[in-house]
Amino acid sequence: MYEHDVIVVGAGGAGLRAAIAADEEGADVALVTKLHPVRSHTGAAEGGINASLRDGDSWDLHAYDTMKGSDYLGDAPAIDTFAKTAPEEVIQLEHWGMPFSREDDGRVSQRPFGGMSFPRTTYAGAETGHHLLHTMYEQAVKRGIEVYDEWYVTNLAVTDHDDPEDRECHGCVAYDIKSGKIEGFRATGGVVLATGGLGQAFDHTTNAVANTGDGCAMAYRAGVPMEDMEMIQFHPTTLPSTGVLISEGVRGEGGILYNDEEERFMFEYGYANNDGELASRDVVSRAELTEVNEGRGIEDEYVDLDMRHLGEERILDRLENILHLAEDFEGVDGLDEPMPVKPGQHYAMGGVECDENGETCIDGLYAAGETACVSLHGANRLGGNALPELLVFGARAGYHAAGRDMKTAEIQTGLSAKSEAGDVEPPVTPGAIDSGSEDVAADGAAVEPTGVIENAVERERERVETLLEEDGINHAEVRADVQETMTQNVNVFRKEEGLKTALRDLREAREAYEDVAVSDPSRTYNTDLIHTIETRNILDVAEAITLGALAREEFRGAHWRAEHQERKDDEWIKHTMLAWNDGTPELYYKPVILEGDEETYEPKERSY
Amino acid sequence: MSTQIEQQETETEGEEEETEPAVESPGDQRRATKRQRQAERDIQRETEEASLDDEETVSLKVFRYDPEVEGKQEPRFDDFTVPYHKGMTVLDALIYARDRYDSSLTFRHSCRQAVCGSDALFVNGRQRLGCKTQLSELDDPVRIEPLPHQEVVKDLVVDMEHFYDQMEAVEPYFDADELPADDLEEQRQSRENREKVKMSTRCIWCGACMSSCNIAAGDNEYLGPAAINKAYRFAMDEREGENRKQERLRIIEQEHGVWRCQTQFSCTEVCPKDIPLTEHIQELKREAVKNNLKFW
Numbered sequence: 001m002y003e004h005d006v007i008v009v010g011a012g013g014a015g016l017r018a019a020i021a022a023d024e025e026g027a028d029v030a031l032v033t034k035l036h037p038v039r040s041h042t043g044a045a046e047g048g049i050n051a052s053l054r055d056g057d058s059w060d061l062h063a064y065d066t067m068k069g070s071d072y073l074g075d076a077p078a079i080d081t082f083a084k085t086a087p088e089e090v091i092q093l094e095h096w097g098m099p100f101s102r103e104d105d106g107r108v109s110q111r112p113f114g115g116m117s118f119p120r121t122t123y124a125g126a127e128t129g130h131h132l133l134h135t136m137y138e139q140a141v142k143r144g145i146e147v148y149d150e151w152y153v154t155n156l157a158v159t160d161h162d163d164p165e166d167r168e169c170h171g172c173v174a175y176d177i178k179s180g181k182i183e184g185f186r187a188t189g190g191v192v193l194a195t196g197g198l199g200q201a202f203d204h205t206t207n208a209v210a211n212t213g214d215g216c217a218m219a220y221r222a223g224v225p226m227e228d229m230e231m232i233q234f235h236p237t238t239l240p241s242t243g244v245l246i247s248e249g250v251r252g253e254g255g256i257l258y259n260d261e262e263e264r265f266m267f268e269y270g271y272a273n274n275d276g277e278l279a280s281r282d283v284v285s286r287a288e289l290t291e292v293n294e295g296r297g298i299e300d301e302y303v304d305l306d307m308r309h310l311g312e313e314r315i316l317d318r319l320e321n322i323l324h325l326a327e328d329f330e331g332v333d334g335l336d337e338p339m340p341v342k343p344g345q346h347y348a349m350g351g352v353e354c355d356e357n358g359e360t361c362i363d364g365l366y367a368a369g370e371t372a373c374v375s376l377h378g379a380n381r382l383g384g385n386a387l388p389e390l391l392v393f394g395a396r397a398g399y400h401a402a403g404r405d406m407k408t409a410e411i412q413t414g415l416s417a418k419s420e421a422g423d424v425e426p427p428v429t430p431g432a433i434d435s436g437s438e439d440v441a442a443d444g445a446a447v448e449p450t451g452v453i454e455n456a457v458e459r460e461r462e463r464v465e466t467l468l469e470e471d472g473i474n475h476a477e478v479r480a481d482v483q484e485t486m487t488q489n490v491n492v493f494r495k496e497e498g499l500k501t502a503l504r505d506l507r508e509a510r511e512a513y514e515d516v517a518v519s520d521p522s523r524t525y526n527t528d529l530i531h532t533i534e535t536r537n538i539l540d541v542a543e544a545i546t547l548g549a550l551a552r553e554e555f556r557g558a559h560w561r562a563e564h565q566e567r568k569d570d571e572w573i574k575h576t577m578l579a580w581n582d583g584t585p586e587l588y589y590k591p592v593i594l595e596g597d598e599e600t601y602e603p604k605e606r607s608y
Numbered sequence: 609m610s611t612q613i614e615q616q617e618t619e620t621e622g623e624e625e626e627t628e629p630a631v632e633s634p635g636d637q638r639r640a641t642k643r644q645r646q647a648e649r650d651i652q653r654e655t656e657e658a659s660l661d662d663e664e665t666v667s668l669k670v671f672r673y674d675p676e677v678e679g680k681q682e683p684r685f686d687d688f689t690v691p692y693h694k695g696m697t698v699l700d701a702l703i704y705a706r707d708r709y710d711s712s713l714t715f716r717h718s719c720r721q722a723v724c725g726s727d728a729l730f731v732n733g734r735q736r737l738g739c740k741t742q743l744s745e746l747d748d749p750v751r752i753e754p755l756p757h758q759e760v761v762k763d764l765v766v767d768m769e770h771f772y773d774q775m776e777a778v779e780p781y782f783d784a785d786e787l788p789a790d791d792l793e794e795q796r797q798s799r800e801n802r803e804k805v806k807m808s809t810r811c812i813w814c815g816a817c818m819s820s821c822n823i824a825a826g827d828n829e830y831l832g833p834a835a836i837n838k839a840y841r842f843a844m845d846e847r848e849g850e851n852r853k854q855e856r857l858r859i860i861e862q863e864h865g866v867w868r869c870q871t872q873f874s875c876t877e878v879c880p881k882d883i884p885l886t887e888h889i890q891e892l893k894r895e896a897v898k899n900n901l902k903f904w
Contacts, residue, residue, distance in 0.1 A: 036768070038813050039716075039724040053792075087792055094794040097782020097845065099802060099809045106796030124809075130723055131809060138781035178761060208718040241695050244721045328722060328740045331695065476707040519649070520712030522677050525762040528711040 001453060004030040004146070006401045007172060007187040008194055009153045009215060012040030013129070014369025014390035014397075015194035016136040018358075021398025023143045027189055029402070031145060032174050034152040034210065034530065037137045041196055041208040042390070045129025046247035046321065047113065048121035049093075049391075050384040051086035054110065057118040059083040060598055066385060067596075069115045069280055070349075070378025071557035072573055072603040073228065076596035077410040078374040081356050082385075082392050089391035090122055098135040100124050101318065111252050111318075113384045115280040115608065121384040126247045126321040132387055148185075150177040152530055153214070154463075156191065156222045157184065157456035158362060159447050164223030164579070165414040169365035170449040172218075173460040177530060180523030182461050184453040190401030192366040193219055193352060194394065200534070201542040202345035202491075203483035206238050206245040215371035217537035219352040220544065224360040225414070226578045227373040228350035229541070230548030230559050233381055234492045236284035238344030240302045244329045246341055248383040250322055251277040253314065255307040257288070258338065259296040265303070272608045279608035282380045282558040285343035289492050292342075304338035343492055347386065349377040349558065350548070353413050353577065357406050358397025361414025366397040374411065375575065378592075379557020411593065415579060422576075422587030424551040427500045428507040430543050432583030433514055467532055472517030475532040481509050482535075482542050490546050495562040499550040506543045513539060544585075548576040551587055569603050653709045657689040666692045667749035668701055670713065674762050677712075683760075685751075686710070692743060698731055698752065699738035702764075715764040722880060725812030728819070729764055730755055735816035735878040755819040771815045774832050778839040778859055785849030801846045808841035808888055810881040817875035817885055829864040833875035833885040836860055840888040843895065854899070861896045869893075 006022040008015045011033035022029040031037065052062045063083035067074050090108075094100060100108040101123055113121040124131040140147070151174040158169045171186040195215030199207020220226050236257075237246040251257075257277050259265045266272050271287035272279035279287075288303050298304060307315060307322075312335055315323065326334045352367035354360045354374060360367060367373075369390040376389055400406050485505035489498035513536060520528040554568040555561055574589040594601045668688040674680035688705040699717055706713040716726040720739050727738040730753040732746050743750065758766035788795060817833040818824050824832045831839075842848055843856040860866045866889050875885040 035718060035724070035726070036772070036813075039718050039726050041719060041724070043723045043812075044719050044721060091792050091794055095784070095787050097784070097842070097847065099805060099845075100797075102797055102799050102802050104799065106798055108794055125806070127723075127810070130812070134809070134811075135782070141776060142779075142781035142783065208724065209720065210718045242720060325721065329695075331742075474707070474711050476711065480707075518711075520677075520714075522674050522712065522762070524674055524676055525714055525765050526712075527714050 001184040001186055001450065002030070003186040003188070004028050005187065005189040006192065006398070007032060007185050008192045008398070009172060010040070010194035010196060010371070011035070011037035011147065012194065012196050012369065013042035013132055013136065013387060014371070014394035015192070016133070016140055017391050017394030018192045018194055018368055018398035018401070019145050020136065020139055020143065021395040022402035023145055025399055025402035025404050027402035029145055029398070030148060031140070032148045032151050032153055032172070032185060034150065034177065036149040037140070037147060038134060040133060041211055043130045043133040044206070044208065044245065045132070045387055046126045046245060047249045047252070048111065048123035048128045048384045049090055049132070049387040050113065050116065050120050050382070051090040051122060051388055052083065052118070052120055053087050053090065053108070053122070054120070057120055059087070061117055062086065062120060063596065065115055065117050066376065066382060067601045068604070068606055069380055069382040071380055071567065071606055072569070072594065072601065073231070073375065073378030073556060073575070073592055075375050075411055075593040076601060077356055077593055078376045080597045082376050082389060085392045086388040089388060089395065093132065093135060093391070096135050096139050098124060098131050111249065112278065113252050113382070114248055114275070114278045114284070115382040116384070121252065123249065126249050126319045129387065148174065151175065152177055152533070153218070154460050154533055155456055156218050156365065157453040158222045158365070159452055165361045165416060167223055168363045169222070170452045173453070173456045175460070175464065178525055180526065182457060182464060184457040186449060186453055187364065189403060190364045190366055192358065192368055192397045192401055193371050194367070194369045195371050197370045198348050198538070198541045199345050201482060201486050201538050201545065203487045204238070204243045205345035206235055206243050207345065212534035212537050213541035214534065214537050215367060216351055217540040219360060219365065219367060220540055220580045222362060222365070223580060224362055224365065225353045226350065226544045227353040227375060227575050228378070228548065229348070229544040229578060230552055230576060231349035231377070231379050231557060232345060232545060233281055233347040233349060233558050234285045234343040235346035236281055236288055236343050237305055237341040238346070239326070239330045240340050240342050242329045243344045244325055245346070246305060246322055246325065246339060247319070248281070250305060250307050250319060253307070253318055254310055255305050257284070258304045258306060259291045260298045261296055263296070265291050265296070275608040280380055280606070281383060283608055285492050286560065288343055298340065302340045302342040305341045306338035307334060308336070308338070347381055349373070349375070349379065349381050355409035355411040355413055356396065357400040357409050358393055359400060359409065359413065366401050368394040368397040379559060412590070415588070417590045418577070418588045419574065419591050420589040422551055422589060424547060424587050426503050426547060426550065428504050430503065430507070430547055431580070431585045433510055464529065467516070467518045467529060468521060470517040472515045473512065474519065475513070475516045475535040478509050478512050478516060479535045479538060481512070482506065482538055486542050486545070490549055493560055493562065494549055496550070499546055502546045503543070503550070506539065506546065510539055544578050547578060547585065547587060551576055573603065649710070656708070660689055660691055664692045665689050666696070666701060666743050668705060669749050669751045670702070670705070670764070671753040672763055673760055687749070694744070696743050697739055698729065698736070698741045698743060698750065699727055701743060701750070702738060702752070714762050723812055725814035728755055728814035728816040729753070730819070735820050737814060737816070737880045740880060755815060757819050757825045758815070768815060770828070771813070771818055771834070774818070774835040775813065775838060777831060778835045779856070780838045780842070782842060782845070782848065783852055784847055785851050795847045797847055805841050805844050807883050808837050808844070810883055811837055812881060814880060816878045816880060820874040820878045822872060822874065823868050823870060827864060827868060830868045831860065831865055833889065836866055836892065837883060837885050837888050840892055843892065857892070857896050857899050860892050866893050866896065
C-alpha cells in the first residue's frame with residue numbers, strides 16, 4: 001500500500017494545480033494518472049483563459065457575464081469566488097513562465113470571446129491549453145511532486161455507512177497498466193478527483209479517447225450526488241469528420257459563419273442580432289443545426305467558418321494551430337478556403353457535486369475541473385472559463401485537502417441539501433443490474449482506514465480476475481451502442497421520446513455489459529482491460545445525463561427540449577441532482593444560490 | 609528492421625523474470641481458453657476480411673510482441689485488412705483493427721489531434737504520429753512498428769522512461785532570477801522574444817526525434833533533441849535572467865550535451881510539430897561558445 005497525505009487522481013490542469021497547491025501547503029502529495037501528465041486533454045484546449053486584468057474590466061463584470069452565460073443555473077458563491085480569484089491565478093501562470101501571446105508593451109494579450117462583455121480572454125496562440133498543461137507539469141517537476149503515471153484508478157476506498165454523508169474516503173485502488181499490479185493508495189488528508197471530461201459517452205466529441213468520466217462514475221457509485229448532468233455543451237465549431245475542435249478564437253478574431261446559400265445566418269435569420277458569431281456556444285450550435293435541418297446546410301451536414309479575410313499575418317500570429325488542424329484532420333487550407341464545422345460534444349457543465357472548497361459530501365473526497373460541478377457554469381459554460389476554473393478550484397481543493405484553514409463553504413452538499421423530490425418517469429429501471437451487490441461501497445463494515453483500503457483492493461482484484469478469466473463479448477460493441485444512442489437522442493435537440501429511447505438502449509447496453517470479458521490474457525499493458533473498465537463508467541455517466549435531461553422539462557442554456565420551449569424560472573431555477581443510492585438512483589433537486597457578495601443576480605432574458 | 613527484432617528477442621529473456629511465475633492453474637487454463645477463443649475469432653475475422661473484397665481496403669502489417677503471452681514472445685508481424693475511407697489515418701486503421709479483429713492489439717493514443725504525443729510510431733520506416741498520418745500518403749501495405757531504439761513493452765508500446773529522464777535532466781521548468789513583487793503584475797516579454805521561443809514551446813514529448821537520432825542510439829546518456837530543445841526554450845526566454853541562463857548553458861554543455869549533435873537533421877525531419885530542433889541545438893552551441901569566450 002502506498003501512502004501520501006493527498007492523492008490527486010488525474011494530472012491534467014485541475015490535478016496539477018491541486019497537487020502544486022497541496023505541495024505549497026506542505027503536504028506530501030502524489031498524482032495518480034492513467035496517462036502521463038503531458039498527455040492529458042487539457043493540452044487540447046485552444047482558446048484561452050478569462051480573467052479581469054485591465055482597467056475598464058472588473059471581477060464583478062466577469063461574474064455577471066458568467067452568471068448570465070449559465071442561464072441562471074450557476075451558484076453565486078462559486079461564480080464570485082471564481083471571478084475574484086482568476087486574475088491572480090493567471091498572473092501566477094505567467095510567473096511560472098507560461099508563453100502567453102503579448103502586446104507591444106510586453107503585457108499579456110487579451111481577446112474577445114463569446115458572451116464576454118470585455119475582451120478578457122488571455123491566450124497563447126491557439127494552443128493555450130497545451131502551454132498551460134506543460135507549464136504546470138514543469139512546476140510539478142520543479143517541486144519534485146511524485147507522479148504515478150499510467151496507473152489507472154479503478155475505484156475509491158470509502159466506508160460503507162448507510163448515509164453517504166457519514167462516509168469517509170481513505171484512498172483509492174489503482175491498476176499499474178505496465179505491470180498489471182493492483183495496489184491500494186492511502187490518503188490521510190484527502191483524495192482529489194480531477195479526471196476531466198466524459199465526452200466518450202458520445203461518438204462525435206472534441207474529447208480525447210481517455211475522457212471516459214472515470215471520476216464522475218467512481219464518486220457517483222461511492223455515494224456523491226451528480227449535479228446537472230443533462231447540461232452538456234456542444235461546441236459549434238468542430239471538424240465534421242473527426243470532432244477535432246476549431247477554437248472559438250477564430251470567431252473571437254472575426255471569423256464568420258456561412259450557410260450553403262452563403263448567407264451570414266447568425267444575423268440573416270436573427271439567431272443573434274447583436275453578437276452574431278460571438279453569441280454563446282449553445283446559441284450558435286442550435287443555429288447551425290437549424291440551418292442544416294432547414295436544408296441550408298452544406299452537404300446536409302455542416303456550415304462554413306471563414307477566416308480568410310483576417311489575413312495571413314494575423315492568422316499566423318494568433319491562430320496558426322488552427323491551420324494545422326484544418327489541414328491535418330480535414331484536408332482544408334484555412335488561408336485559401338472556409339473550414340467546414342458542425343456542433344460536437346465538448347464539455348460537461350455538470351458533474352460531481354462539490355462546494356467552493358472542492359469538498360464533496362463524503363469526508364476526504366474532493367473534485368475539481370471538468371469532473372466537478374461547483375456549480376460555476378450552470379446550464380452553459382462560456383468559452384475561456386474552463387481553464388481559469390481548473391486553476392481556481394483545483395488550487396482550492398488542493399489547499400483544503402492539505403489542511404489549509406479556509407472559509408466555510410456557502411454551498412451545501414449531499415442529500416441533506418435536498419429541497420424537493422424528483423418526479424422523473426423513466427421507461428425502464430435505471431441503475432445497477434444487480435443492486436446491492438458489487439456496486440455498493442460495501443467494505444465489510446470496516447471503518448479503520450487500512451481495512452477499508454484492503455477490502456477495496458480485494459474487490460478490485462476480484463473484478464479484474466473475473467474480467468480476465470471469463471469468456472464474453474468485447475466491450476467495444478457496448479461502448480459503440482452507448483455512443484450511438486447518446487449522439488442520436490441526447491444531442492443538441494432533445495425530445496421526450498428520444499430520451500426514453502436512449503434510456504431503453506442504455507438499459508440494454510448495461511445488460512450486455514454483464515457479458516463483457518477481456519480477451520487479452522496478458523498482465524502487461526492490457527488496454528483491453530482498461531477500456532472495458534472505462535466502458536462501465538461511460539454507462540453510468542450516460543444514464544445520469546439522460547435521466548437529468550428527461551427530468552428537466554424546460555429549455556435552459558444548453559438543454560433544449562422539443563416539448564418545453566421556454567425557460568421556466570418559477571419552477572426550474574434548481575439543480576438536478578442524482579444520487580446512486582447503492583444502485584437504485586434517486587433524482588431530487590436543490591436550490592440555486594443567486595445571492596452573491598455584491599448583488600443578488602436577477603434572472604434576465606439571455607439575448608446576444 | 610531485422611536488427612530491431614534481434615534486440616527485442618534479448619529483451620524478452622530479461623522481461624520474463626519480471627512477470628509472475630507461471631501458475632499451473634487456473635492461469636494456464638484461462639490462457640488455454642483464451643487461445644481457443646482467439647482461434648475462433650481469427651476464423652471470424654478472416655471471413656469478415658474476405659467479405660471486404662468489393663470495398664476499398666488498406667493492408668496493415670503490425671508488429672506484435674508480448675513478454676508473457678504464448679505465440680507473442682517471439683516478435684512477429686500480423687496482417688490486418690481494414691476498409692478504407694477518405695481522410696482515414698494510421699490511428700483510425702489501428703483502432704478499427706483492434707475493435708473489430710483483435711482487442712489485444714496494443715498502442716497508446718488519446719487526443720486524436722496531435723497534441724498529446726502518445727502515438728508516435730514507426731510507420732513505413734519513419735517516425736510519425738499515427739493520428740496525423742493519412743493512409744493516402746503511404747505505400748500499401750502499411751508497416752507499423754514501435755519507435756526504434758526504445759525498449760518495447762508490448763506491441764506498439766515502448767518504454768518512455770528514459771525519454772522522460774532526459775527531459776528532466778535539463779531542469780525543464782521556468783525559474784526566473786527575479787519576479788515582480790506584486791502578485792497581480794506580470795513580467796514583461798517582448799513579442800520578438802515570445803516569437804523566438806514559440807516553436808520550441810510546441811514540443812509534445814512524443815519521442816519521435818529521440819528515436820530517429822543516430823547519436824542517441826549510440827550514446828544512451830546523450831540528452832537528445834527534445835531535452836536540448838527544452839533547455840533552449842528556457843535559455844532563450846528573456847524573462848528568466850542571466851544567472852539562470854548561465855546554469856542552463858552549463859547543463860547543455862556537458863559531455864553528453866549539445867556537442868554530441870552531428871547535425872544530421874533526422875530529428876528536425878520527423879518532428880510532427882515542425883520544431884527546428886537542429887537549428888536550436890546549433891544556436892545553443894553558438895551561445896555556449898560566445899559565453900565561454902566572455903569568461904575566458
